[in-house]
Amino acid sequence: MRTIEWKHDGVHIIDQTKLPGKLVIIKCKDYERLARAIERMEIRGAPVIGVAAAMGIALAAKNSRGRTLVEIKKYLSKASEHFKATRPTARNLFWALERMKKLWVGALDPSDLVNDLIKEAVEMAEEDVRSCKAIGKNGAMLISDGDGILTYCNAGGLACVDYGTALGVIRSAFESGKKILVYVPETRPLLQGARLTAFELKSDGIPFKLITDNMVGYIMQNGLVDKVVVGADRITRRGDVFNKIGTYGIALMAKAHGIPFYAAAPYSSVDLSLTAEEVIIEKRKPEEITHITNVRIAPEGVEVLNPAFDRTPRELLSGIITERGVAYPPYDLSIFFRKSH
């Protein structure tokens, strides 16, 4: 089962806020519902929210009541702005919308346009699966038999259409017969590690141990971690990595212990335009911190910080695992991806 699928009656997604307790499918019949799903993190993970935005544009085109090309394009432009406003940090969202826009700005025929956009969005989902498989294969070469591997958040099949980026590497190493033990930090506030990564690894029978986020130093100090592999929401041309809040701390601790630290991501996460300082880090609502599973844990009226991402400077990375191979410092990802879209 894929995280997202284009169907005749709309876009079907797995509701990730209900996992691991319940497997619920949400049928998004219009783009607004899909955009809301991204905001609510019913669907989350940089690669798949790119695909979701693309399918959202296809859905908007299909549902548009515009009679002329101009009217349809105006509607698609509105839908595109709507998606851009959902989550600012993941590069993939903007990448997907730019790619879809290239198709619709030049379109000459309304019915062709709808078909072309649907075809493109579906193709992007297929590409994402192929990318993850290639990332997995490329990254698995870095994993040794017997490794303890620390991952973070969920960079798994649920963050992508299928298979995953960091979990793609782990899956591929496991499938090739390497004995590995994965350490999974729970990843507060929304517990993507405890809920989603634990769910995926358990389903695949890959051995793992769940920890709280503050145990990372302890397991490194005790020699349990040989490699760190995380995902990425946005990677600058020079190799700075934006990923789930907490990634930077893990990278610092890995450095202090001499443990290799890798980010795994598809080209759609690479940002050739902005510098690290220009990237916007999404701030989410305080209730994600003051409440867990809808139960208040902190006193009423406390102030909180809730940045959803942090920046890991390139100096802390041992390499960036992509579908084209592994990039090593000094990074220039524009060269690395020169033949791409």
Add this chain to the structure above:
Amino acid sequence: MRTIEWKHDGVHIIDQTKLPGKLVIIKCKDYERLARAIERMEIRGAPVIGVAAAMGIALAAKNSRGRTLVEIKKYLSKASEHFKATRPTARNLFWALERMKKLWVGALDPSDLVNDLIKEAVEMAEEDVRSCKAIGKNGAMLISDGDGILTYCNAGGLACVDYGTALGVIRSAFESGKKILVYVPETRPLLQGARLTAFELKSDGIPFKLITDNMVGYIMQNGLVDKVVVGADRITRRGDVFNKIGTYGIALMAKAHGIPFYAAAPYSSVDLSLTAEEVIIEKRKPEEITHITNVRIAPEGVEVLNPAFDRTPRELLSGIITERGVAYPPYDLSIFFRKSH
């Protein structure tokens, strides 16, 4: 209101598992109930569980149905072993039991013994308050006007009889008129930061922001932290600090950012006998990780790690704040405390 008080009808403690939602007092009429309170962490924090164990021995003496000194001492010995088995890492528990034992092993008269033990336990509570005030005063000299201060877990009045160690430093700096802003990591699994430290700071009107444990790197990278002040459950003679799981990671991150990192603790936390390698780190039950506020967050049947403490090596500390002053490297705390008990 103190965290623990000796009363005519038993030992009264604030139930810390119910905070911040409810202020519930538990009346422990026998030592077994008090030992259970330590195990369940209804009372927690190294300094105060030392005092609790001392009051537990006094309670055992008062309740003993032994008719001879030999019978009473046998009962006290049993109670002492019972307390030792509750939580292995905090030094203060063992320190308090040793101090009480010195009184009862040499006792010659049963009724004097009961009175002497009660008097000693009550005196230890008073000493703890005086120590915290002195720690606060000594530590406040390290804090500058305008500082952002990161603390961790709860080393506050609730971890002691009153006032607190790390929070004693923060309280003292605030009372002396310094403008400070405190950052409070929630401290999974049991959320002592979000529940207890937030409760204490809010009650005192000290400005603070609550964060998740994985935001420490982010706030340091963004220049928000000028000093780190944490408590300690056990400090070896050479200055290695055992404290709540996650402390080590914070110390590593502080080092990477050049931020001074202090531990604040009374003499009762200092261990002159064991080396860092010999200290036992308590492992607690998996449900603390897989459940939050009694709601399951992880899939059924996952394996977890749950060490309650970690070790911060002396190299990462800028100083150790005690009631006698601030110790700086190279640490030899046996000299520092040479005139003490």
